[in-house]
Amino acid sequence: MSSESSQLHIFFLPMLAHGHMLPMLDMANLVASRGVMATIVTTPLNVPLVSRTTSTPTSTKINILTIKFPAAEVGLPEECEILDSDNSKDTMPLFIKAVGMLQEQLEQLLSAYNPDCLVADTFFTWATDSAAKFNIPRLVFHSTGFFCLCASTCVGLYEPHRKVSSDSEPFVIPSLPGEIKLTRMLLPDLPKTDAEAAYIAKIVKTVNETEERSYGVVVKSFYELEKDYADYYRKVFGRKAWHIGPLSLCNRNSIEEKLQRGKASSIAENYCLEWLDSKKPASVVYVCFGSLTKFSDSQLREIAWGLEVSGQQFIWVVKKHENNAGEKEEWLPDGFEKRIEGRGLIIRGWAPQVLILDHEAVGGFVTHCGWNSTLEGVSAGVSLVTWPVAYEQIYTEKLVTDVLQIGVSVGVKKCDGLLGGSIKREAIEKAVNMIMVAGEAEEMRSRAKTFAKMAKEAVKEGGSSYSDLSALIQELSVRRLHH
Template sequence: MGGEENQVHIFFFPFMAHGHMIPTIDMAKLFASRGVKATIVTTPLNAPLVSRTIQRSKGLGFDINIKTIKFPAVEVGLPEGCENADSITSHETQGEMTKKVFMATTMLQQPLEKLLQECHPDCLIADMFLPWTTDAAAKFGIPRLVFHGISCFSLCASDCLNRYKPYKKVSSDSELFVVPELPGDIKFTSKQLPDYMKQNVETDFTRLIQKVRESSLKSYGIVVNSFYELESDYANFFKELGRKAWHIGPVSLCNREFEDKAQRGKEASIDEHECLKWLDSKKPNSVVYICFGTVDKFSDSQLKEIAIALEASGQQFIWVVRKDKKAKDNEEWLPEGFEKRMESKGLIIRGWAPQVVILDHEAIGGFVTHCGWNSTIEGIAAGKPMVTWPVSAEQFFNEKLVTDVLKIGVAVGVQQWVTVYGDKIASGAVEKAVTRIMTGEEAKEMRSRVEALGGMAKRAIEEDGSSYSNLNALIEELRGRRH
């Protein structure tokens, strides 16, 4: 690699939310494993979330560090110590508080510029939700790459929908329409599209999305947590739009050791070894894993429907529920005596689960997911068929990729995009979908397709694989810009 002076230095600046931070940290580790000097920029209270991982990486000889900048929580009216979008708990104030988090991030421009001036990195990879970073980096002649944290398929679908607005030409919000120009004859209803896409009135969020779009177009390019073979039609389509993108994923696969997989994100609410011991006692492909990401919340009545469905399906399961076990007796979302009856069949994890460790286990035969991109790509990399249950963001796009394009999953039947609480689905539909990915011919076919994709994912990040080569090309391009 040559000496210090030849070493490429990259700043990584994730948005302060677990779903954005985890893949960014994985990405920083990936670049560092290629001899890049990686600096993660975050705020004091978010630093501990990444420091364990960083310490382990440094132990492997990676050049990876953290720089912190003060987060102006109090200045924007957030409680002291609220520096992460996930620390907002009450739903009533969620919209207001999230607005304040975004406002606070815009106030980080000056301190970031100071760091850029001091360190003058070769590149800044910043989250899509920090659109002002394109201009901040440009002041110092530093290229900014955008990390959207979503699939190339979703980037292409959004682009076509924004350009042609086909949802304006339908007679009702439940009428299907084809997305113009997008490969694969993809159909949506207007109900399934994000509110901010269809709004005629300007809101803070639609303004932010507009800025995200503009700053992406002005940026040097995009890094995608995906691999070329998974969505080649869409990678090619994106290139034809004249946009630069590097597929360098799945970034979660940079975690090879058990500890690395187990320690991504927050402290797990269950002992990883206990969890594995439980899985080790099960037959291959006999357990369904249910988890709806870090943000989406379900009502008690919906959780109850899921519980009823799991019991009726007769499948063994690991179910992650974002609920504290404070009032043990008052868990109204659980049917009477459910846990007692399910003792050997099911495991409920309340809180944070070591997802990659669980998905990688051979006992897991299927994954019920909200279709956040992190979960979707982790499910694909682990070779698990999915039940898709999208809620918000670009999750309905990921559902179409899984069910219609890749044909590695079945939809639970959600029709309506919402911000937080999922669409109400009856236990019968949940039971049917779970059974479809776990047993029978169709399940077998989906499993063999997704296992093949999982194999491709692993090859993509190995030497000479597509993601490996893309990453090398990007590093060399950045090195070349200096001379």
């Protein structure tokens, strides 16, 4: 490795939410393994998570710098420095306000360390201006893939939802390859009032403008997965973009590395692995809805009944507040755990998702269609039941079911935000059986395994993502020499 003075130095500024932090930490690990100096900028309470995820046996040392999170200034509890399912709904507006107040501290660090590049999450719209002050290129780190970026941009540009007569009338997303149909009800976060519409339009405009003025965009995807949309994004929108995913594959060298991602697991990994080891290949369905979704008790009961009557073996991750000892869990049907003993495993809290998905016993995945989870499922070669709840997840569902054809929809008709809608047990049972045992299940899984193989090839030396990251590092190195 070259000396520090001649070493390319990249700053990483991840959004303070697990789903945003983990892939950016993966990227930092990845560039560090290529001889680049990587520095993560985060807040004090997030340092343990960053250290844990970037201190794997095979990783190169990564620097960590901290900035103070102004929780109290915006009316948040002092310990609130990350968005998760415990606080997401109530604190989101205050949290975003606090994130907007980090600019000055970041600029002090940019001035002091003068890195060669700033990779900042899309949420930090001000980061492009901050980097420009010091003549530092800013790369936008997207939390989604090319398909979602293209679909949401086309919907924003052409507003096809305004041309239909009802919320349930289907429309085709104009200009987008693949005849993708949606309804107004499915569109994420449509404004309810004119004032809200103006506010959202302003945010979208700011995000688009800062992206256009940035040096380019980093996308955690791989070319073979969504090539038509990668080409469309670059050619039609004229955006400079590098695909460098799936990033979770850089942490898949050992069981220990898979366990290091994110928070400490809420279940003993040995118990989880032994349970999976006792099952036949592709016989278990994994059910998890990410770190922000917070279902109602009644919806959790429907999931429990749906899983029970499906007859399938399953691991179900439930994000619930811990109950006091002996307190009845209202969301659990009476006698449920006894009836599913040996067939089902409930993990209350954080699960080692990559570890579970990569186990040969797992054949299906019920997911909220967050991009991290979707890519982890794709990389593991499992079929998906899609259950989008918010944001751009409805677009990811269309990619999975209509374009890639590696999953089936549970039947969400309306995106209800992070509360997750109301899906009945019969729909859950049907969708789970369709990916596990129905006639098309084998064909679907075969396609999924083909994409998994492509994902692994993409990140190997000479693969599409490996080469795109090399091209990015080379471009930044050349720019460094000329500045």
